Amino acid sequence: MPASLRFLDADYRVLSVVWGCVTISQVMLVALLAFTLPISLMVGIGPILNVAIILPAAHWSVVYFRKNKRIFDQLRKLSDAATAQTFR
Numbered sequence: 001m002p003a004s005l006r007f008l009d010a011d012y013r014v015l016s017v018v019w020g021c022v023t024i025s026q027v028m029l030v031a032l033l034a035f036t037l038p039i040s041l042m043v044g045i046g047p048i049l050n051v052a053i054i055l056p057a058a059h060w061s062v063v064y065f066r067k068n069k070r071i072f073d074q075l076r077k078l079s080d081a082a083t084a085q086t087f088r
Contacts, residue, residue: 011068015061022057026050 030049034042065072 011064011071015064018060019057022053026053029053 026049030042030046033045033049037045
């Protein structure tokens, strides 16, 4: 990978690490609550809990992507140029 693209890998790595941590934390929390709360209560709060965890993470991803939009656009241009050279 060219050196000019290495800094872009860090952005995707950050997104992947954050979403991985959010997902693992959500699973751990749901497992803990499933073993400590009554089933009827978990059935009720499960969907609410999912939304309460996923929405802030999705919001953060959108904000992070918008903050780095210029960089992602550069990545797309470099990727398109590399693809065009490959198929010549």
